[in-house]
Amino acid sequence: MEIGDWKATQGLNETFRKARELGLESNLLELEAFGFTVVPPYQAAPKAFFDRMRDSVFRLAEEEDPAAVDLNLQKQEDRPAYGRQFFHLMVKDPVFAEVLMNPYTLTLGRYMMGTSCRFYSQVAFFKTGAVGTTHLHNDSTGMPGPLPAYGNVCNISWVLTDYTVESGTFYMVPGSHRFCRHPTDLEQPKFMGGPAADDLGIPVLAETGSLIVFHGNTWHGSVPKTSDGPRVHVASAFCRNYVNPAENCDDLPKELIERLGPEFAQVIGGEAWQGYHGEGPKIQRMARLRPAQQSQYA
Numbered sequence: 001m002e003i004g005d006w007k008a009t010q011g012l013n014e015t016f017r018k019a020r021e022l023g024l025e026s027n028l029l030e031l032e033a034f035g036f037t038v039v040p041p042y043q044a045a046p047k048a049f050f051d052r053m054r055d056s057v058f059r060l061a062e063e064e065d066p067a068a069v070d071l072n073l074q075k076q077e078d079r080p081a082y083g084r085q086f087f088h089l090m091v092k093d094p095v096f097a098e099v100l101m102n103p104y105t106l107t108l109g110r111y112m113m114g115t116s117c118r119f120y121s122q123v124a125f126f127k128t129g130a131v132g133t134t135h136l137h138n139d140s141t142g143m144p145g146p147l148p149a150y151g152n153v154c155n156i157s158w159v160l161t162d163y164t165v166e167s168g169t170f171y172m173v174p175g176s177h178r179f180c181r182h183p184t185d186l187e188q189p190k191f192m193g194g195p196a197a198d199d200l201g202i203p204v205l206a207e208t209g210s211l212i213v214f215h216g217n218t219w220h221g222s223v224p225k226t227s228d229g230p231r232v233h234v235a236s237a238f239c240r241n242y243v244n245p246a247e248n249c250d251d252l253p254k255e256l257i258e259r260l261g262p263e264f265a266q267v268i269g270g271e272a273w274q275g276y277h278g279e280g281p282k283i284q285r286m287a288r289l290r291p292a293q294q295s296q297y298a
């Protein structure tokens, strides 16, 4: 059917039309039904773009001092994942700002978090050699259950090497976004050291150039990595307009913000009503969020 400018679905109309234009309709259905989906290789961007991203993460792995990241100094048991994670990527290479503004990333983010969504964080996960699992969790960090069915955060992961069972791909529990809560210790599968069955979740297979996209309620982790080579993805997360983003963008170069324009400035919080001092909030900025109180897509 043709999607009109319908008042009751403010925000959704335009996002849905864009998703249709980009060939994402079946991905949206999979997201609704299972809480995750895979966008096929090189649909979101050509191979040369993924190569640029991968080269950039490899360069960071060579050049960045591991001590620059606090997590690297912690014991493995206390860390969320094996390997190295790289943070605050947009100041390190503008290619990561382009990832954020890519129409596939933005359309999926807006579908899941509403058009008023904000940038939440961008993290490169880098593992080499045989390593253990990432335990079962969802990305709604610090948010108590019951989590809203519509989600407060979402994850759009750009896959930069083949994600297979051997390379330690994501493990996901299909449909868990509807449980609207975090997994308990009793729900950790045996292969992650818990008491639960291993086959409730499944390994998500995705070739280089794919996007693995999931709802912020979806239970996920990783299977053990047994391969020698690198396993790399960049997770771009968005959140709803009222969530406090994990990453601080106040030091992004001005030229980058100017180059990417007002849409980018809004996504990184340039139009946020929160964060005022004595002058109080700007009324226009608050007014812009009224539609988000009427529709989860706005």
Ligand SMILES: O=C(O)CCC(=O)C(=O)O
Binding pocket: 081, 082, 125, 133, 134, 139, 155, 157, 220, 221, 222, 235
């Ligand atoms: O790659 C991993 O081990 C975990 C990644 C993850 O949990 C995420 O991207 O949210």
Ligand SMILES: [Fe+2]
Binding pocket: 137, 138, 139, 220
């Ligand atoms: Fe996660």
